[in-house]
Amino acid sequence: MAEVYASDAAGESLLVRVLAANPSPMTAQGTNSYVIGTSDLAVIDPGPALVSHLDALDAVIAGRPVRAILVTHAHLDHAPAAAILARRTGGPVLAFGLLPADHAADAIGGGEGVDRAFRPDRALADGDTVSGTGWTLRALHTPGHMPDHLSFHWAETNTTFTGDTVMGWASTMISPPEGDLGAFYGSLDILEDLAARRFYPGHGATVDAPAERCQALRAHRRARTEAILAALPEAPTIPDLVRGIYAETPPALHGAAARNVLAHLLQLAKDGCVRADPAPGTRARWYLI
Numbered sequence: 001m002a003e004v005y006a007s008d009a010a011g012e013s014l015l016v017r018v019l020a021a022n023p024s025p026m027t028a029q030g031t032n033s034y035v036i037g038t039s040d041l042a043v044i045d046p047g048p049a050l051v052s053h054l055d056a057l058d059a060v061i062a063g064r065p066v067r068a069i070l071v072t073h074a075h076l077d078h079a080p081a082a083a084i085l086a087r088r089t090g091g092p093v094l095a096f097g098l099l100p101a102d103h104a105a106d107a108i109g110g111g112e113g114v115d116r117a118f119r120p121d122r123a124l125a126d127g128d129t130v131s132g133t134g135w136t137l138r139a140l141h142t143p144g145h146m147p148d149h150l151s152f153h154w155a156e157t158n159t160t161f162t163g164d165t166v167m168g169w170a171s172t173m174i175s176p177p178e179g180d181l182g183a184f185y186g187s188l189d190i191l192e193d194l195a196a197r198r199f200y201p202g203h204g205a206t207v208d209a210p211a212e213r214c215q216a217l218r219a220h221r222r223a224r225t226e227a228i229l230a231a232l233p234e235a236p237t238i239p240d241l242v243r244g245i246y247a248e249t250p251p252a253l254h255g256a257a258a259r260n261v262l263a264h265l266l267q268l269a270k271d272g273c274v275r276a277d278p279a280p281g282t283r284a285r286w287y288l289i
Contacts, residue, residue, distance in 0.1 A: 001018070001060070002018045003018075004062050004156065016059055017033070017034055020032075020047040021212075022047070022053075026256065027077055028169045028203040029204070032204075033053070035068075036132075036135050037131045038133065039065075040066075040132040043061070043070065044070045047081050048078075054081055057127045065091075065114060070137065071118070072095075072202060073096075073148050074115045075200075078163070078164075079115040080118070083119070093119075093121045093122075094123055094130060094148070095118070096120075096124060099146075100122070106175060108154065108282060119270070125141075136154070137154055139152060140190055144180055145165055147180055149164070160199075163202040164203070167287075169205065172184070173256050173259060176262055176266055180232040181221065182191060182267055185218065188218050192210070195210075195211070199213065202222060225268065227242060232274065236287060237283075237286070240260070242258050245261070258282070262282060273288070273289060275287055
């Protein structure tokens with residue numbers, strides 16, 4: 001499904017959202033792919049390799065040159081269509097780079113939904129720009145959800161494509177070792193400091209009060225940390241903490257909640273507030289220091 005989000009002065013579509021048909025508890029209505037430009041284009045997050053979605057992107061592109069296919073991060077709901085779209089359009093795939101093949105650690109799990117086959121044509125560093133007629137996109141390294149996560153600031157409109165770092169419909173999942181709570185806080189600072197007028201997220205509707213949303217996400221995470229510290233003496237395992245803190249969350253989301261709790265505990269361990277027995281991991285018992 002394609003929807004025009006912005007037009008230029010002549011009434012031509014300048015930004016089109018193409019919604020992928022991959023709804024789930026983790027993706028809201030589906031992945032948002034964005035097509036930017038009029039005469040030459042950028043595509044952000046081509047999404048899953050669904051025939052219907054690729055055909056919808058083709059219809060919006062309509063034979064126009066694609067200067068760049070940008071991927072915010074290498075998750076299966078964002079990256080797999082990139083290589084197919086590159087073959088169809090000739091546009092290069094640009095992203096932060098490759099994840100280490102052995103990034104996930106046995107003791108703490110992780111690696112949910114990572115597209116290990118993803119290979120960008122060119123790596124983008126923090127601050128790199130990509131441009132076409134009427135658009136300039138600046139890459140911002142915004143890890144926390146994933147270590148390779150990029151956001152893209154559209155200079156001409158003072159708006160930012162935030163991928164899964166900031167969404168309006170839910171807070172992002174932070175699943176170690178790819179997810180890192182401390183890095184997430186740093187990314188919120190980066191995005192809030194942009195003073196953008198709107199965020200275009202990887203899932204859900206636009207965020208029209210970006211600074212307030214960053215502040216709310218930061219406060220939400222800090223409240224979770226306080227809840228974990230308060231519950232830990234009587235609930236020393238991750239399943240115990242999930243049952244208590246996420247009692248009103250649907251059971252289908254408890255797995256994701258457990259990954260978020262682990263991220264908080266690992267950050268608390270870094271900060272010297274808790275310790276794990278026998279070692280940090282999903283089966284450990286956690287104690288206040």
